[in-house]
Amino acid sequence: MTALGALFYLLSAVLLIAAGLAATRRNPVHAVCCAVVAFIATAGVFVVLGAPLPGVLEVVVYAGAIMVLFLFIIMLLGLPVGVGAVPAARLVVPGVIAAATLVALFALIGVDPVGRGLLPAAMASPAAVGTVLFGTYWLAVEAVSIILFAALAAVLLLGRAERDAGQQGGSAA
Amino acid sequence: MNVPLSHVLAVASLLFAIGALCAVSRRSILMILVGVEFMLTAAGIAFVGASLAWGNLDGQAAVLIVMGLAAAEAGLGLALLVHGRRSGGTASIDDYNRLTGE
Numbered sequence: 001m002t003a004l005g006a007l008f009y010l011l012s013a014v015l016l017i018a019a020g021l022a023a024t025r026r027n028p029v030h031a032v033c034c035a036v037v038a039f040i041a042t043a044g045v046f047v048v049l050g051a052p053l054p055g056v057l058e059v060v061v062y063a064g065a066i067m068v069l070f071l072f073i074i075m076l077l078g079l080p081v082g083v084g085a086v087p088a089a090r091l092v093v094p095g096v097i098a099a100a101t102l103v104a105l106f107a108l109i110g111v112d113p114v115g116r117g118l119l120p121a122a123m124a125s126p127a128a129v130g131t132v133l134f135g136t137y138w139l140a141v142e143a144v145s146i147i148l149f150a151a152l153a154a155v156l157l158l159g160r161a162e163r164d165a166g167q168q169g170g171s172a173a
Numbered sequence: 174m175n176v177p178l179s180h181v182l183a184v185a186s187l188l189f190a191i192g193a194l195c196a197v198s199r200r201s202i203l204m205i206l207v208g209v210e211f212m213l214t215a216a217g218i219a220f221v222g223a224s225l226a227w228g229n230l231d232g233q234a235a236v237l238i239v240m241g242l243a244a245a246e247a248g249l250g251l252a253l254l255v256h257g258r259r260s261g262g263t264a265s266i267d268d269y270n271r272l273t274g275e
Contacts, residue, residue: 002175004175008180009180015184016187016188023194023198023208031207032203035207038214039214045184049181049224049225050221050224051221051224051236054217054237058240061243061244062210062240069251070251077255077258080264086198086199090198094194095194098190102186102187106183114178115177116177119178120225128230129233132230132234133234133237133238137238144238148241148244152248158255159255
């Protein structure tokens with residue numbers, strides 16, 4: 001096994017263990033911190049698979065921005081804090097369905113002859129990825145920018161509506 | 174690099190199952206959003222693995238697009254959570270039934 005292959009399996013183990021811990025912790029701060037570890041391991045997996053630009057953006061966007069936003073929201077709202085893991089009884093029915101789905105997925109992956117060949121060791125340059133992104137997929141990039149703008153407007157509206165209602169109530173009183 | 178594509182896809186499907194389990198079994202809106210993020214990340218790992226196996230960069234471009242969509246989704250979901258919590262609700266999904274505008 002080459003060093004890159006060993007690194008892939010190590011990072012995958014860290015990723016899956018951290019994701020499993022994040023999915024079952026009842027304390028939201030612990031869960032989000034485990035999710036940060038999982039996303040950083042995902043960035044490592046991306047780099048090992050020859051995608052440094054998505055790897056760096058995974059750290060910046062997911063672990064650095066989205067998860068910090070989750071932590072801010074937890075601190076802002078004072079969510080109820082539980083201790084330990086989620087009760088196992090609640091996981092039984094979804095767990096059985098997820099296990100059945102996994103068996104079906106593994107069967108599909110197993111019969112695919114393309115999946116047996118070893119992957120080459122390649123590294124895509126960020127410039128090439130950017131050329132493909134803004135060349136072939138410029139319309140999708142523009143659509144994502146419009147969606148981000150719409151989300152920004154919706155977040156501003158949702159964040160402001162309650163304050164306006166409070167001011168109106170205050171002036172009426 | 175001694176890793177077959179099937180192992181990459183196996184890791185991606187395991188992560189997707191963990192994310193779906195988190196999204197289905199948790200009651201807190203925050204943890205449902207974390208589960209959805211895991212599912213999107215699993216799709217990203219499958220995209221990157223396939224991009225390496227077939228030797229073109231379309232999969233990596235798709236990952237970047239999915240990342241932008243996930244950022245918009247997380248921001249909007251958390252804003253809904255803050256709004257519901259401020260107007261007297263809880264963070265539990267069972268209490269989120271007032272989007273009908275009554």
